[in-house]
Amino acid sequence: MTVPSGRDWLFSVKTFAAAMLAVYIGLLTSLPRPYWAMATVYICSQPLSGATRSKGVYRVIGTCMGATAAIVLVPSLANAPVLLVGALALWVAGCLYVSLLDRSPRSYTFMLGGYTAALIGFPAATDPGSIWDLALARSEEITLGILCASLVSSLVFPRSVGDVVAARANTWLGDGARLALDALTGRGGTETRRDLIRLAGDAAEIDMLATHLAYDTSRIRDAAHHVLALRLRMLMLLPVLSSIADRLTVLRAQGDDLPPKLAQAIERLRGWIRPGPPSFAEEERIAGEADAEHLRVAIAEAEPMLDQHSDWTAAVTASLTLRLREFVDLASDCRALRHSIATGRRRPAPLRVEPQAGALALRHRDHAMALLSAVGVAIAIVLCCTFWIQSGWPDGSAAPMMAAVACCFFAAQDDPVPAILQFANYTGVAVVLMAVYQFAIFPLVHDFEILVLVLAPMFLIVGTLISMPKTAGRGLAIAANGSTVLALQSTYGADFNSYANSNLSLILGMYAAAIVTRLVRSVGAEWAIRRLIWSGRRTIAAAADRRDPANRARFAGLMLDRLGLLAPRLAALDTNHALRDRDILAHIRIGLNVIDLRGARSALTLPAQEAVKALLKSLARVYRTGLEVSDAGLIGRLDAALGQVLSCDEAPAKRTALLALVGIRRGLFPEAPPYSPDQPSNPGQIESAAA
Known part of the structure; x- marks a missing residue:
């Protein structure tokens, strides 16, 4: 079992403090549902301050977008339940489709815009006149929660996205340098290939983190374009290193020694590569550029002439020298960009590889899987609404709401079903825990200070779960859904029948989402790999x-x-x-x-x-x-x-x-x-x- 670190406890304390601040302001200003603000704090809070702020901005925009959709659709179609259900299902499905095609943190805006319409629209379907008050209250309370989360994250021991990006880039370049040394010895086996592919995944993580830099306060905030350029060149290095290892394997397999000039160039290149911690001294940067220029000359001198009498060895040698030149250019660019990021330069030294000659920042989009996910959420919403309407269940509106949330929240995974089931199961745990609070503890609480004290033990522990990747899903289910189920308001009025009915509907909606997802679009990692390869x-x-x-x-x-x-x-x-x-x-x-x-x-x-x-x-x-x-x-x-x-x-x-x-x-x-x-x-x- 993973034991929370000091950093995990600090994150938990900060998040709990922000949540209590949001509840206090909500109660002070007589907002109708301050528990929405509390849940928002737990949903938006991230270990990195810039990530918290960026997610908050996307959540505000998405909430307003979804609230607007609900205000437009519900009053217009309230007298035609079938059309209303269809319109809300199509809206959620369309937003999810766009979200999955975006594949960046900005996609959260579209996803939230989709299921927010469900969260507001379905409870208001039986009382269309309340739609404006409901939409306004949710927008206000979501914004309050985001402001509190951002404020505490920024002021209390903030953790910079820029520092993490810089550290990850340093680690990546060090690993890449070690693999380059392996490639120059001709090691191109299975383990080397796996290491190169692992570096591709690490570069993708750096790219995802870098999207939060615009909301960061570190000195490399304005260097997001440098990080993008660095990530592209890091990825371009991988096939080049693979080619170098392959060509050297061919030449050394023939039993003869490498041509003297080529062997000397490779030996000089090995000395130029530095796998250790990077140095950002200006004199070392200038010396490194001069060494790179000498390497280019040495590689050019080792390049053989090709004519109609050239043999296979000469052709492979020429191919190797081409890749060696590409490696020097790309590695030089990586060093220049890393130096600019570390020193805060807005413009790096002149780069050797331009995007038109290298790689553009394009993203793979799987329209078929996005469409299947959209169809799945639409079917889940329609099925839950059908059951709700046909059964006449007063609290049944929670089922299509949570079916929309569960389908959207985990749609980017190859197989969302295990995550949805885990989310549903731990929401059930939250319902049981909050029942203890609602019916055994809260009747004894008469002021805000005591409320904070009784909530602190559980929410502090749950907060540490959110901060650890292996337990984040469980912690988020308990904290976010538990905050909603807790329904903190200015007056106490718990009713067991209402509590049980509404939360049973909520959990059934999640299980319905899991069943529909299993039938419509659940795939495994192997299937996804084969699809990407195809x-x-x-x-x-x-x-x-x-x-x-x-x-x-x-x-x-x-x-x-x-x-x-x-x-x-x-x-x-x-x-x-x-x-x-x-x-x-x-x-x-x-x-x-x-x-x-x-x-x-x-x-x-x-x-x-x-x-x-x-x-x-x-x-x-x-x-x-x-x-x-x-x-x-x-x-x-x-x-x-x-x-x-x-x-x-x-x-x-x-x-x-x-x-x-x-x-x-x-x-x-x-x-x-x-x-x-x-x-x-x-x-x-x-x-x-x-x-």
């Missing part, structure tokens, strides 16, 4: 068969974002699961090389153009249909294209095409024998990585 294959197929020039930066950004989504899912699989050994980075390398090949094709000779065209057509078919590469005869077409390109006159396009073909061949056929124009490869004897 999306990547379709993107590579599109890059191979499009006639207009593909945007390399857009492709890289999209594929690297998918890599960030794959990383935590792959880590969740069993250690021996076959999917964990898939070389995901190889497919990214193949796609980038496909785009380079297409771009260079038009400047080649006609026979070379035809050979490349046939290869690209076969590649598109393989990635679109899942056909085995050996069945598609790809190795033969690859070698035919290599022969034709080698026979072209020397030109930049020839070099680009040749290096792209080398990359594709190594990505698809890592176990294939070296290319030789006199010994065509036998597809039946080749193991591919594209299956």
